[in-house]
Amino acid sequence: MSSRRRSSTATIDPATPVEPPKGGLRAPCPCGSGKRYKQCHGRLRTGTEFVSRPFEGLPRETDWVAFREIVPAATMRTRTTDGTEVTFATVLPVAWPALRRVDGSVFVGVQAADASSDASRDLAAALDAALAAEGPGPVTHLDARTSTARLQDRLDLSVDPVVEVHEGFDFWLDGVLDTDEGSDDPAAALAPQVRASLERANEAVVPTEKLTSADSAYWARIGESTHLRWIISTPEDAFLDALARLHAQRDEAGAPLSTLGEGTRFAGFFRAYGLVVPVWDLAADATAEATEEPLAAFVERFEAALAQTGPLDGEARRARAGLLSRQVTLR
Structure with missing residues (x-):
């Protein structure tokens, strides 16, 4: 950058x-x-x-970054150090920092506005506020300056969070507010502000799927374009060296080994919360399912390249210099 x-x-x-x-x-x-x-x-x-890497030390650090930066509608279920179940959602209605539902469950919005310079502390403050609430309702204001706790202090680090990507934000409806007795439409009883927020969010949601061939790899269709974004914890220099080795090599069709097969190209990378996020352009009609196999093959090539410790040859050095210029802007 x-x-x-x-x-x-x-x-x-x-x-x-x-x-x-x-x-x-x-x-x-x-x-x-x-x-x-x-x-x-x-x-x-x-x-x-x-704090440049606020989620370091948390299980699924890469997914925390994905929730903050690239995934529109998803939830991550885990529990606190005292055993309380909690769900972290990418976004909550009206961008609330947190919410205690009528069934007592606690939700925290990962993409809520920053209250400090440490995203982990902000989310811990939102979690604490929801847990301390006497009854159901949203946390609408957050001042993280009054707290020094971080998620690393509040969450049970032995628990592997369960990540689920949703097609939209209808998961907000379950237990958000009581509905009219006898109503067939759960959204009918929602406060107008919440209903409007749900409608806007569903209209703007980007189709996204979490792939299984690599941790924290997400397929997304944005308009007429299809992309793969992979959040990795590999240090940036090691990532660039390994990718440069692959980019300097060609497959039988003459394409760099840094691609994911025919009709794809390595578009570049960006940095988010201390981690590197490489991005590939896929064929416009490429499905998430069809991307799994070529991604798995790339991961195997990438890990082999990471294992090489010798200096880069001339072709790889030139490839590395070119890769450094491919830094993409997320927004």
Whole structure:
């Protein structure tokens, strides 16, 4: 990712609090430093240092990143250190940070707005607020500055979370609010604000499926394009070296071994929460099921390339330089 230049007009002292920009904590800081607000003056506001890899140490770290960045509608079921079952959803109605349902179950929204510079602490604060609620209802406001706990402190780390990707957000309906007695339509009794949020979310949802050939690999159809995005915990330098070795080699048809077969290409990669996310363009009509076999073959090639420890040859070095230029923007 290209470095940002410091603005020559920046005049705000680093110790002076600055209100967050309209674009949120990830937008450029108004002080003109060129950094994101949460990495700059947002630290003063939230009272925390920026944590670049907030989900490190959690089971399924890569899926936590996927929930934050690329998966529209999904849930992850796990439990707290005291044995309480909890469900983390990518998004909750009206972007609530958390919700205690009428059946007593607790949901936490993973993509809720940041309240500090540590996503793990924000989610732990939302979880604590929902657990402390006396009755059903949403957590609508969150101030993570009052808490120092993180998900790593709150969750049972021996539990392997159960991840489920949904076609839409209808899972919100189960136990969200009581319905009218005798009504055949559970959505009929929802508050207008929640119903409108559900309708908007379902209209905008991107078809997404979790693949089984690799951990945290997600197939998605965005408009007329189809992609595969794979969140991996391999260190970036090792990832680039292994991919460069593959990119410099060709299959029988002359295609780089960094592809997933005919009609595909390695599009690039981006970074998210301290991890690398490679992206492939697939054939427009490629299904998730049809992608499993070529992905499994690529994973085997990739692991073999990772195991090579010698220096890159000339072709691989040139391939690596080209790969560095293929950094894609998620938004």
